[in-house]
Amino acid sequence: MDHLSSVSPTVVSLTRYTKTEQAEILGEGADPFGVAETGLTWLPKEEHFGIRLDGRLVAHTGLLRLPMSIGGIETEAVGVGGVAVAPDVRGRGLARLVMAAALDHARTMGPRYGLLFCRQPLVPLYRRLGWRVLDQDVHVEQPEGPVIMPLRTMWTSLHGDAHWPAGAVRVLSFPM
Numbered sequence: 001m002d003h004l005s006s007v008s009p010t011v012v013s014l015t016r017y018t019k020t021e022q023a024e025i026l027g028e029g030a031d032p033f034g035v036a037e038t039g040l041t042w043l044p045k046e047e048h049f050g051i052r053l054d055g056r057l058v059a060h061t062g063l064l065r066l067p068m069s070i071g072g073i074e075t076e077a078v079g080v081g082g083v084a085v086a087p088d089v090r091g092r093g094l095a096r097l098v099m100a101a102a103l104d105h106a107r108t109m110g111p112r113y114g115l116l117f118c119r120q121p122l123v124p125l126y127r128r129l130g131w132r133v134l135d136q137d138v139h140v141e142q143p144e145g146p147v148i149m150p151l152r153t154m155w156t157s158l159h160g161d162a163h164w165p166a167g168a169v170r171v172l173s174f175p176m
């Protein structure tokens, strides 16, 4: 019986999540999320959820409240980012588990939608977790001004079976 089938991992809220904790999960590599080529400036997340196995941090999802406008109407979304699972324990449902707990918390934060940005190869994985592709240009703020997000944008409803409203989508901050 392997480790994960003998214990049931639980998700905890992390009071501290810095480069050190990220490196505990993903190692010290320069570009663990594979997004450096975008050259984008990102925001740190405000709330952090993690899974520890034998005291070692092996999974993380971060959340933050994100100001945005959809069709010219200002609103907020819950941005999801920093989704990470340690390489040696991938493929065992830990991303699903930590994302589910983070989204349960996101549902208490108020905004109607969750939003994330990811590389195209991860779209099927997030679809599997209930996210949908937002197939239109999304502007995000950068130090030089608004740019079109080059990664895929995905969203999920946090309250019931909401639809994404029509209109131009702008994130009114750096992306997460």
Ligand SMILES: CC(C)(COP(=O)(O)OP(=O)(O)OC[C@H]1O[C@@H](n2cnc3c(N)ncnc32)[C@H](O)[C@@H]1OP(=O)(O)O)[C@@H](O)C(=O)NCCC(=O)NCCS
Pocket: 032, 033, 034, 082, 083, 084, 085, 086, 089, 090, 091, 092, 093, 094, 095, 096, 097, 117, 118, 119, 121, 122, 124, 125, 126, 128, 129
């Ligand atoms: C992306 C990452 C977090 C996935 O972690 P993981 O623990 O292996 O994911 P899970 O085992 O929880 O898989 C989640 C679901 O996606 C499915 N899935 C995985 N790869 C898939 C693929 N290529 N296509 C479709 N579904 C896929 C799994 O089967 C699982 O669904 P199920 O529970 O219904 O079986 C991990 O690979 C990682 O840390 N990568 C590096 C960092 C990164 O790129 N993070 C994303 C930033 S946006």
